[in-house]
Amino acid sequence: MRCFQFHNGDKKEEPKTTKSNSAKSSFTDGEMRQSGSDCNSQDVSDTSTGSRGRSQFPVLSDRPSNLRAFTFSELKEATKNFNRSTKLGEGGFGCVFKGTVNISEDPANKVDVAIKQLGRRGLQGHKEWVTEVNVLGVVEHPNLVKLIGYCAEDNERGIERLLIYDYMPNGSVEDHLSARSETSLPLAMRLKIAQDAARGLVYLHEEMDFQIIFRDFKSSNILLDQQWNAKLSDFGLARLGPPEGLTHVSTAVVGTLGYAAPEYIQTGRLTSKSDVWSYGVFLYELITGRRPLDRNRPRSEQKLLEWVKPHLSDAKKFQLILDPKLEGKNALKSAHKLSLVANRCLARLPKTRPKMSEVLEMVNKVVEASTGTGNPQPTLRSTESMSTFEETEAKSKRRFTDVKIGDAGWLVRMWSIKLVKTC
Numbered sequence: 001m002r003c004f005q006f007h008n009g010d011k012k013e014e015p016k017t018t019k020s021n022s023a024k025s026s027f028t029d030g031e032m033r034q035s036g037s038d039c040n041s042q043d044v045s046d047t048s049t050g051s052r053g054r055s056q057f058p059v060l061s062d063r064p065s066n067l068r069a070f071t072f073s074e075l076k077e078a079t080k081n082f083n084r085s086t087k088l089g090e091g092g093f094g095c096v097f098k099g100t101v102n103i104s105e106d107p108a109n110k111v112d113v114a115i116k117q118l119g120r121r122g123l124q125g126h127k128e129w130v131t132e133v134n135v136l137g138v139v140e141h142p143n144l145v146k147l148i149g150y151c152a153e154d155n156e157r158g159i160e161r162l163l164i165y166d167y168m169p170n171g172s173v174e175d176h177l178s179a180r181s182e183t184s185l186p187l188a189m190r191l192k193i194a195q196d197a198a199r200g201l202v203y204l205h206e207e208m209d210f211q212i213i214f215r216d217f218k219s220s221n222i223l224l225d226q227q228w229n230a231k232l233s234d235f236g237l238a239r240l241g242p243p244e245g246l247t248h249v250s251t252a253v254v255g256t257l258g259y260a261a262p263e264y265i266q267t268g269r270l271t272s273k274s275d276v277w278s279y280g281v282f283l284y285e286l287i288t289g290r291r292p293l294d295r296n297r298p299r300s301e302q303k304l305l306e307w308v309k310p311h312l313s314d315a316k317k318f319q320l321i322l323d324p325k326l327e328g329k330n331a332l333k334s335a336h337k338l339s340l341v342a343n344r345c346l347a348r349l350p351k352t353r354p355k356m357s358e359v360l361e362m363v364n365k366v367v368e369a370s371t372g373t374g375n376p377q378p379t380l381r382s383t384e385s386m387s388t389f390e391e392t393e394a395k396s397k398r399r400f401t402d403v404k405i406g407d408a409g410w411l412v413r414m415w416s417i418k419l420v421k422t423c
Helices: 072-078 123-136 173-177 187-206 262-267 272-288 304-311 315-319 329-345 356-371 383-393
Strands: 087-090 094-102 110-118 147-155 158-166 222-224 230-232 400-405 410-415
Touching: 072 094, 072 110, 072 147, 072 158, 110 123, 123 147, 123 158, 173 222, 173 272, 187 222, 187 230, 187 272, 187 329, 187 356, 262 272, 272 304, 272 329, 272 356, 304 315, 315 329, 329 356
Parallel strands: none
Antiparallel strands: 087 094, 094 110, 110 158, 147 158, 222 230, 400 410
């Protein structure tokens, strides 16, 4: 195996010549990047004019990091030599193990951690590993998984590359939405997860002096801690947003089928609105309990957005797409309001999608309405975003309103809940 020295983002890359209108992609039936431990040399470096010749995260490399460097022997001991009994799962990065490590001078002060061991996938895997270190080493937010440290060490097998995170005992949102799950996420929990995930994206997009585009937002990358707080994880495909004066970053097309925004798939032009689209897909996951792409279902039900499309015209049809695990009128009303937020995120034109801060404001209103507090009408700050959304919820004289959503720009007539006066 070829060895790659660990660097913190300061290594210069060769200029790329990839054109955005012929973006290189790595589509598969599940993920658009290869998974497991197979070799994957797909080049996903930024190729916009403003980023050529620079490393992926040059801004972050100069920032102080509190990450701890672990030795490989420490991690072998923590995982009982990476015993299968400690294995939590396997993803695009490699295998993940549960372990216990000491993070202070007190030998008795040990904490549970999740340890990712990079699969033998060559340069691409190393890039993703470096990206995780660069991003999570300098950003911190309650709704981002905390990276504790890393390991980069040579041994007889080559170079070992590992990442050590806070352990998330309640797994991923995808786990709990699965039909095989023994637990069921109640409505209130799903709404909280929607809030937490939105807060994480708002932080990445708008609350720092640089912008990070997640690029692989999906339910399996949203983990739940002991208190069921949702945290975004797996930043291996993250990218810095476009420099000032540029509208997008051009990259090879990677991510997960079913979540990727149509304009990104078609052109390779990446913006924060790509994450907004993925978030809209995720909201329909929470509403329906179904995956965005499920080859095990009948052909007409395999693609989530296509399946929900004919069910959005009225209340009776909408109820047919509601997750059977959610029951009651309150669940139906809240799910409908959440679908309106999803539809705004799934606008065909990226410019017409709201920013994540606006999306969060709408989700907050849905939560307030579900608990009977605050103004039950979800709203947006911007005038442009208000027009369609307010027509659907606030103008009770109109029974229907036209809303364009979806990767084909299809037109649906959204049903609105009648306003009932109470004494």
